[in-house]
Amino acid sequence: MPTVMPDLDEQTRNRDTLEPGYRVVCWNDPVNFMVYVTHVFQRVFGWSRQKAEHHMRQVHEQGRSVLTRESLERAEFYVHQLQQYHLHATLERDE
């Protein structure tokens, strides 16, 4: 048994490695403007315009883009944020 409690960071790391991962996916639709999608990615994820445009193009050209891989809690947070802007975003298990 450990003689000292692990620090919070270590607990968090351990939890993250045990939790199943989730992908946050954004899907293409014909109604959202490309420049709007880019703007939302920048706002929600704090990405550069270049990175946001890269994912926007993936959505547009390939029908979907995996935006990030996270714990369930974080993935839910991002889906909530994206849906507040009415982007078609969902999460899926990262298997």
Add this chain to the structure above:
Amino acid sequence: MKLQSASTRRLVFRLNDAERDWLVEVLSRYPVVPESHATLTRQGDASLREHEQLLRDSLTEQRHTLRARIKVWLAAPGRWLSAGRGHRLIVPREDGEWLLQVFNDVRVGSWLRLGAPEELTRDPGSLPVGQQMDFALMELSGVFQMVLLQALDEESGP
């Protein structure tokens, strides 16, 4: 609706009478997207049903908040200033993001009411009369959204 000036704190737009009427109409339509539209997963993962309900509750709360905010916002003193034959609309930059969400709700919601077509028609006259207003709202909210988005990206003036 055209951007007249942009500072670090606010954006000033110039609108004619028709644009002002349409802007108020678009904002007063909010919300248009049905509450049932929000889904957490594509396939409907039963193990996440509770999480999906939390998502819907959160979005419902947002709708109530924004709906109340729109009424107060439109009626706020100093929001509209007369400018010759038209109007000036004062938009604090901090209001830009929620206004974008509102415009896009009306745009996406109107598109859903049109049956979520894969191709957007270029001939609205061919639509049934009952759908022509939905088409107009989709287009107009898109115009307001794009003007606001470009303005938010505008460098601040002196």
